[in-house]
Amino acid sequence: MKRSLTLTQIPSHLVKAIMIVLISFGSVGVVGGSFFLKKAFSSSNQLEVVTDTSRYQEIRNQLWTSQDxxxxxxxxxxxxxxxxxxxxSPGSSQTGSYFQVRLKDSPQKVQQLLTQYRKLAKHQYRGGDTNVHANLPNGVPTTFFYTGETAESFPPSYEILVLNAEDKGRPGFKWNHGDSYGVAIDSSASEIIYWAEKW
Known part of the structure; x- marks a missing residue:
């Protein structure tokens, strides 16, 4: 006749210890799993974008880390x-950061700034956005029209002047990481947009 091992043959303190260990592992798994799921969903779905103009000084002097x-x-x-x-937007590990401020000024002041920045610009574009500019021959990434009403691309009335663009990508992954900054000027509307972007 076969003998089977029953719970009554295992010492009760050993059964309790095994149950405590199993419950502990289960709890750690549930807590750890929910933490990682929450982190994955919150960082990908909730990107902070600040539009409050009263925070300009704080962003310019404290939050944007590359003052150059x-x-x-x-x-x-x-x-x-x-x-x-x-x-x-301060960005995240998955997305780049950007800072853009759009101003309307006198036509004389905007024309003066246009002349000044044209002399300093390393690249010049008319309208478009970062994807369009980067895909042109000898093009560099710029920015999107974040301060526009609805458009992501600058209308043709804007002259995008790149003051600097630095490729920090790896060989074979050109512009995978980098930064660029400059101005976008619409002299017909007397507007200037100062921008900086990192990815």
């Missing part, structure tokens, strides 16, 4: 300047 990329930005946005729009 924004030294062309105005030190402050005066109350006299009309139609100020701001877009700032």
């Amino acid at each position: 990329e924004i030294k062309h930005f105005p030190t402050e946005v005066s109350a006299e300047v009309e139609n100020v729009r701001l877009a700032y």
Whole structure:
């Protein structure tokens, strides 16, 4: 006759210890799994974009880490300047960061800035966005029209002047990482957009 091992033959303290270990592993698995799932969904779905113009000084002086990329930005946005729009995203491990401020100024001031920045620009484009510009012969990534009403691309009235663009990608992955900054100017609307972007 076969003898089977029953729970009554295993010492009760050993059964308790095994149950505690199994419950502990199960709890750690549930807690750890939910943490990683929450982290994966929250970082991919909730990208913070700041549009509050009152935070301009904070973003310019504290949050944007590469001051060389924004030294062309105005030190402050005066109350006299009309139609100020701001877009700032600190980015994440999956996405790049950007900082853009759009101002309307006098036609004379905008024309003066256009002349000044044309002399400094390493690349010049008319309308379009970063994807269009990067895919042109000898093109470089720029930015999207984050401060526009709906469009992601700049209308043809905007002249995009790249003050610098640095490729930090690996061989075979050109522009996989990098940064660029400059201005976009619509002289017919007397608007200038200062921008910096990292990816």
